[in-house]
Amino acid sequence: MALIQFREAIAQAMAEEMARDDRVFLLGEEVAQYNGAYKASKGLLDQFGASRVWDSPISEAGFAGLGVGAAMVGLRPIIEMMTWNFGIQGFDQIVNHAAKMCYMSGGQFNVPIVFRGPNGAAHMLGSQHSQSFDAMLTNVPGMKVISPSTPYDTKGLLKSAIRDNNPVIFLESEMMYGLKGEVPEGEYLIPIGVGDIKRAGEHVTIIAWNKMLHVAMAAAEQLVSIGVSAEVLDPRTLQPLDEELIFSSVRKTHRLVIVDEGWDFAATSAQISDRVQRECFDDLDAPVVRVNSLFVPMPYAEDLEHAVLPTAERVVEAVKEVLYVG
Amino acid sequence: MAAEAKTKYDRDFLTSVYKEMAFGRRFEERVNQAYQKGKFAGFCHLHIGQEAVCVGVQRALRPTDYMISGYRSHTQAISKGMDPKSVLSELFGKVDGCVRGKGGSMHMFSKEYRFLGGHGIVGGQTPIAAGVGFAIKYDKKDDIIVCYLGDGACNQGQFFEALNMAATWNLPVLYIIENNQYGMGTDFRRVTSVDRLSKRALAFDIDNSEVDGMDFLKVYEHVGPIVAKMRKKPKPYLLEVHTYRYRGHSVSDPAAYRTKDEVAQFQARDPIATLGEYLKKSKVASEEDLKTWDKEIKDRLTEIEAFADASPKPALSELWDNVFAD
Numbered sequence: 213m214a215l216i217q218f219r220e221a222i223a224q225a226m227a228e229e230m231a232r233d234d235r236v237f238l239l240g241e242e243v244a245q246y247n248g249a250y251k252a253s254k255g256l257l258d259q260f261g262a263s264r265v266w267d268s269p270i271s272e273a274g275f276a277g278l279g280v281g282a283a284m285v286g287l288r289p290i291i292e293m294m295t296w297n298f299g300i301q302g303f304d305q306i307v308n309h310a311a312k313m314c315y316m317s318g319g320q321f322n323v324p325i326v327f328r329g330p331n332g333a334a335h336m337l338g339s340q341h342s343q344s345f346d347a348m349l350t351n352v353p354g355m356k357v358i359s360p361s362t363p364y365d366t367k368g369l370l371k372s373a374i375r376d377n378n379p380v381i382f383l384e385s386e387m388m389y390g391l392k393g394e395v396p397e398g399e400y401l402i403p404i405g406v407g408d409i410k411r412a413g414e415h416v417t418i419i420a421w422n423k424m425l426h427v428a429m430a431a432a433e434q435l436v437s438i439g440v441s442a443e444v445l446d447p448r449t450l451q452p453l454d455e456e457l458i459f460s461s462v463r464k465t466h467r468l469v470i471v472d473e474g475w476d477f478a479a480t481s482a483q484i485s486d487r488v489q490r491e492c493f494d495d496l497d498a499p500v501v502r503v504n505s506l507f508v509p510m511p512y513a514e515d516l517e518h519a520v521l522p523t524a525e526r527v528v529e530a531v532k533e534v535l536y537v538g
Numbered sequence: 539m540a541a542e543a544k545t546k547y548d549r550d551f552l553t554s555v556y557k558e559m560a561f562g563r564r565f566e567e568r569v570n571q572a573y574q575k576g577k578f579a580g581f582c583h584l585h586i587g588q589e590a591v592c593v594g595v596q597r598a599l600r601p602t603d604y605m606i607s608g609y610r611s612h613t614q615a616i617s618k619g620m621d622p623k624s625v626l627s628e629l630f631g632k633v634d635g636c637v638r639g640k641g642g643s644m645h646m647f648s649k650e651y652r653f654l655g656g657h658g659i660v661g662g663q664t665p666i667a668a669g670v671g672f673a674i675k676y677d678k679k680d681d682i683i684v685c686y687l688g689d690g691a692c693n694q695g696q697f698f699e700a701l702n703m704a705a706t707w708n709l710p711v712l713y714i715i716e717n718n719q720y721g722m723g724t725d726f727r728r729v730t731s732v733d734r735l736s737k738r739a740l741a742f743d744i745d746n747s748e749v750d751g752m753d754f755l756k757v758y759e760h761v762g763p764i765v766a767k768m769r770k771k772p773k774p775y776l777l778e779v780h781t782y783r784y785r786g787h788s789v790s791d792p793a794a795y796r797t798k799d800e801v802a803q804f805q806a807r808d809p810i811a812t813l814g815e816y817l818k819k820s821k822v823a824s825e826e827d828l829k830t831w832d833k834e835i836k837d838r839l840t841e842i843e844a845f846a847d848a849s850p851k852p853a854l855s856e857l858w859d860n861v862f863a864d
Contacts, residue, residue: 263676269706274699281669281712284654285604289669304696308659308665317647318637321654322863354861366751377863391729496825 213395219389220361222252222328222413223479225370226290228399230260233288236374237277239266240292240329243450249294250330250389276302276327279450281311283325290374291408293329296345302327303348310379311354313352326373328382330357332422332473336517344474349381350451350483357451359383361425363393365448368402385423407454408529413443417461419484421447424522428471431527440531450480458484459491466497467534471522476504487506498534503527545820552597552813552822555597555754559589559810561835562613565622568839569612569629573626575769575848576631581658583610583645587752587784590809591716592617594757595684599767604670606654606663609644610716610783614686619651637854640860661687661694661720665715668700671709671774680769682710690721692735698742704774705742711774712764714749722787723795752779752807755816767770827852 216224230236238244238253244267247254257265268275272293277417279289293299299306306327314322333342350357358373358380360366366384373380410425411432425446432442445461447454462468468488472481485500503522511517532538543549544735566584573582585592588610596617607614612629616622620636623677627683628635629643646656654670657663674681691697692715704711715735719726727733739746749760757779764775782804786793793801817823823831 234701267701269702271699271703273696274703277662277665277696277700278669278672278703279570281606281654281671282668282673282676283669284666285670285673287673304659305665309657309662313655314863315656316637316641316645317649317860318635318640319863320637320647320649321861324863356862 213394215392215394216363218363218366218391218393219250219254220384221367221395222370222384223254223256225367225374226253227256227259229371229374230256230531233440235286235288236290237264237266237287238290238292239279240270241268241270241294243267243292248292249372250386252375252389253292265351271313272298272301273305274477276305276361278307279325280305280313280323284313284321285322285349288324288374290328293327295341295386296329296331297341297343299327300345302316306355306379306381307352311352314378315354322377323379324377326370326380326382328370329384330386332385333510333517333521335535336512336514338512339510342510346383346450346474346480347393347478350480355379355381355451356449357381357383358404358449359422361388361422361446362495363391365402365408365446367395368400369404369448372401372404373440375401377417380404380461383422402448405449405452405454407445407447407449409457410446411442413441413465415440415442415465416467416469416534417445417465418441418471418527419445419447419458419529423472424471424473427522427524428527430524431531434524434528435531440535442531453484453487455487455491458488462488462492463495468493468496468500469530469534470500470502471527472502472504473522474504475507476502479504479509498536501530501534503530524533543820543822545822549822552817553594556810556817556823557831557835558617558815559593559813560591560832562616562730563587564832564835564839565616566613568843569626570785570789572629572843580642581609582629582788582789583787584783584785585610585613587716587804588716589613590754590757591714591779591781594754595761597713597758598761599684602652602681604652604654604681606667606670606683607656607686607693608663609656609658609689610688611646611656611686613641615648615653615656616648618648618653620646620648620653623842626842626846627849628848630846631851632846632847633852634845634849637829638856661691661697664691664694664697665700665703667711667713668704668709671704671711672707673711675708675772680829682702682712682765682768684714686714686716687719688721689715689719689726689735690724692738693730697722701738701742701744701774702777705744708773709774710768710802712768713774713846714777715776715778716781718781718783719779720787720795723791725795736776736778743854744774744776746776748778748780751779752804752809752812754809754813
């Protein structure tokens with residue numbers, strides 16, 4: 213096993229897939245000579261050269277579309293969005309073109325493309341640099357959405373995403389790029405659509421993904437001191453959701469808290485909550501409680517930002533709520 | 539024994555060109571009739587009047603070249619090689635449609651003939667075309683891609699982003715603006731800062747020119763050298779073709795924004811009639827021949843329509859096909 217950073221997991225996944233298949237190339241702002249705004253593509257230009265690693269102009273709509281066209285005729289682009297806040301400039305190409313091309317062409321033109329980049333808040337970046345786009349992106353048929361929380365999950369899932377013959381959205385996080393974790397020495401892949409129990413428990417299921425997974429794990433640690441054993445479930449893929457894993461966990465614990473960085477209205481956690489109440493109604497001993505960002509544009513001031521985002525303390529309160537304890 | 543032809547062109551070539559343009563005209567007229575009879579619904583944008591453009595351009599291409607367009611593309615698809623039976627069946631929403639009824643008028647696709655749609659987002663096809671050019675260059679091929687767009691699309695932001703990337707990276711994309719003067723009901727001069735759309739190229743140092751799109755020979759003779767040059771030295775080109783649609787923007791547009799005089803002026807330069815006069819003068823065909831061919835075309839269209847009528851509707855089970863590729 214090797215101990216690597218989240219950003220290194222991304223770079224390794226891309227390098228391995230680019231070495232394996234010359235159809236794969238990386239394109240985005242600052243990905244080549246700068247080695248990536250967050251160094252997620254460090255070393256790739258040196259290893260593969262300028263024909264495989266491309267610095268783009270600041271044209272998200274344009275280069276998202278360029279990726280779609282290249283994918284339609286046989287290349288396998290990885291398009292980096294410096295952050296998904298900018299990535300929404302490319303929503304037309306992602307939603308209207310990439311996600312629909314296979315269907316509306318009767319299966320003649322599939323689009324094996326990965327759109328990847330950091331999602332959600334970092335630290336004091338203000339309202340235009342702090343949004344979580346899970347809800348919008350999972351709401352579109354024709355593309356897959358992955359949001360990993362560890363270097364291990366990231367490397368295995370990014371490799372699978374690159375090998376998938378469909379558009380895959382890969383959501384990372386600026387705050388986790390430095391996070392270290394163990395990965396196997398040899399090659400491994402993690403299947404898309406399969407979740408993971410990060411911490412087994414009995415009294416409550418806490419579903420969380422991306423950087424909220426670590427908030428949930430911190431809450432689970434705190435809950436030990438009041439005798440609560442929390443099961444933490446990381447779906448890893450948001451679209452499609454590993455519903456069977458979710459339902460089996462809820463049937464075991466009978467209580468569900470979801471920690472979702474997105475705003476609560478029509479969030480991914482709202483989808484999960486609805487599916488659980490529909491399929492596990494008789495297994496629930498309390499309503500599903502969600503811990504989301506407060507429904508405001510992200511403020512800049514540190515304490516204000518801290519109040520918006522889910523914290524371990526808020527998760528502990530939510531668990532107490534579903535357990536009906538004080 | 540046919541009289542000796544007085545033209546530098548092969549008589550079979552001219553004959554086939556005439557028939558192809560005439561077929562395109564009658565096809566679109568038949569499509570309009572079918573729509574008015576209620577055989578299909580939704581959007582339908584006719585290419586009537588613009589036949590010299592699609593045939594003139596197509597004759598300068600070879601089968602391995604790619605083509606992408608907006609939604610006024612039935613005849614472009616047919617000229618590219620697609621079977622008119624599959625185009626009409628698609629309009630009727632039947633399984634023998636080129637995309638099995640999943641696309642309709644705006645989404646004709648053919649992998650075999652390298653026709654990449656058929657797109658409903660104005661200008662959305664322009665960066666996709668750049669991506670195809672990128673892929674052609676990636677593999678060091680000397681194919682090109684033709685990207686059709688309208689005068690309206692020339693103001694879409696993605697188009698500028700695509701032009702910039704195509705120029706910066708020398709991508710073999712022939713952008714052809716079919717300037718029929720109106721984006722839906724808006725005279726392009728009311729909403730465009732320049733009077734000549736070829737000037738759009740100047741901001742990017744892209745080679746550009748204009749041509750009269752009401753005359754097949756002018757289009758064909760103009761495009762041939764551009765394509766030949768692009769194969770030798772890949773770089774983008776912007777061609778503004780002056781043309782005119784005799785009908786409204788779509789079948790539901792009465793085109794009240796134009797005068798009858800304006801329409802008549804362009805009809806006086808009808809591309810099919812113009813080539814017909816040329817054929818007669820050059821002794822390639824007689825008036826009798828033209829009438830005979832027109833009848834043959836109409837008979838063929840009756841057969842095509844019967845085929846589309848008889849084609850079955852897609853089964854409900856097909857609803858779920860091709861959301862994803864395997």
